[in-house]
Amino acid sequence: MSSSRNTFRLRVKAARRNLRGAAKIVRALVSTDHPLLAHIIPMRRCNLACKYCNEFDDVSKPVPLETMFERVDKLAKLGTSVVTISGGEPLLHPELDDIIARIRKHGMVPGMITNGYLLVPDRIQRLNRAGLEWLQISIDNVTPDDVSKKSLKVLDKKLQMLAEHAEFHVNINSVVGSGIKNPQDALTIGKRALELGFSSTIGIIHDGSGQLQPLDGEEQRIYHEMKNLEKRSFTRINGFQDNIAEGKANNWRCRAGARYLYICEDGLVHYCSQQRGYPGTPLEKYSVADIRREFVTEKPCAPHCTVSCVHQVSTVDRWRAPQHPAPTAPVRSEAGELVQIK
Numbered sequence: 001m002s003s004s005r006n007t008f009r010l011r012v013k014a015a016r017r018n019l020r021g022a023a024k025i026v027r028a029l030v031s032t033d034h035p036l037l038a039h040i041i042p043m044r045r046c047n048l049a050c051k052y053c054n055e056f057d058d059v060s061k062p063v064p065l066e067t068m069f070e071r072v073d074k075l076a077k078l079g080t081s082v083v084t085i086s087g088g089e090p091l092l093h094p095e096l097d098d099i100i101a102r103i104r105k106h107g108m109v110p111g112m113i114t115n116g117y118l119l120v121p122d123r124i125q126r127l128n129r130a131g132l133e134w135l136q137i138s139i140d141n142v143t144p145d146d147v148s149k150k151s152l153k154v155l156d157k158k159l160q161m162l163a164e165h166a167e168f169h170v171n172i173n174s175v176v177g178s179g180i181k182n183p184q185d186a187l188t189i190g191k192r193a194l195e196l197g198f199s200s201t202i203g204i205i206h207d208g209s210g211q212l213q214p215l216d217g218e219e220q221r222i223y224h225e226m227k228n229l230e231k232r233s234f235t236r237i238n239g240f241q242d243n244i245a246e247g248k249a250n251n252w253r254c255r256a257g258a259r260y261l262y263i264c265e266d267g268l269v270h271y272c273s274q275q276r277g278y279p280g281t282p283l284e285k286y287s288v289a290d291i292r293r294e295f296v297t298e299k300p301c302a303p304h305c306t307v308s309c310v311h312q313v314s315t316v317d318r319w320r321a322p323q324h325p326a327p328t329a330p331v332r333s334e335a336g337e338l339v340q341i342k
Contacts, residue, residue: 034079076106104131134169202226214247249303257294
């Protein structure tokens with residue numbers, strides 16, 4: 001296929017992808033009774049061991065395909081718009097392509113977060129055929145160190161392969177914050193991503209316990225310079241990070257458990273990757289009643305939350321209902337005492 005024809009085809013695919021995204025947003029504005037984004041974990045095991053990460057192990061087996069199908073089907077039944085596959089390292093799952101295809105079959109948008117190590121041209125082509133819509137790689141440094149091996153030096157050839165073969169959107173996320181020795185690496189990574197035709201974003205990394213560490217002066221400088229580079233950002237809904245960079249709290253309404261679901265390898269619904277255990281309800285039992293409850297449930301972790309995807313999906317409903325339920329009129333108990341129903 002000629003280069004011009006291939007470029008035209010990719011532009012058409014991108015336009016269709018953008019139209020689907022716009023339709024999902026319109027639907028979200030009409031109704032709050034469905035998740036906008038779900039993270040699903042088919043594989044907790046990872047081939048790397050980044051010191052700041054608390055989302056992997058080196059022993060877990062892949063979730064069986066039929067179990068993954070059941071979970072995808074349930075997300076579709078709940079009306080989920082976008083399903084992001086992450087881990088661990090999702091590319092270690094031997095039947096990942098079938099999971100992606102199942103998501104597409106239901107009309108949901110499939111995405112993936114990967115460390116990129118296992119990408120080769122044939123694997124990228126298989127992701128194209130499966131119907132993957134977008135992929136994100138987070139690159140932590142230019143040269144690998146004892147904190148992270150997700151480096152530009154190691155992954156640049158993988159990025160070149162993606163630029164040549166991927167028919168899905170690619171975003172490269174660089175990071176500043178806890179454990180990153182050379183914050184200026186983020187600029188090098190971001191500029192390389194744009195050079196290859198990808199979008200580029202910057203994230204503020206948490207420490208190994210999932211907690212925020214405010215940025216120092218140099219890290220803040222790099223952070224703001226990177227923000228100026230985000231001309232073709234994967235998402236521009238990231239203003240909350242400005243407060244995080246300075247260690248300030250954000251005043252917002254977290255819709256985790258309602259607009260955003262994190263489904264672990266055991267099939268339980270959690271608020272996010274950093275709040276595993278809450279509410280801890282099996283996905284197969286999750287209902288619209290759960291979504292409505294969590295939509296108005298205040299999350300104590302919200303002021304210093306660093307989880308971008310939760311902030312982003314919650315922004316859609318920022319103008320809507322208060323974070324906590326309004327109290328109802330008092331009633332009397334059987335003993336005749338006034339009680340407040342909450």
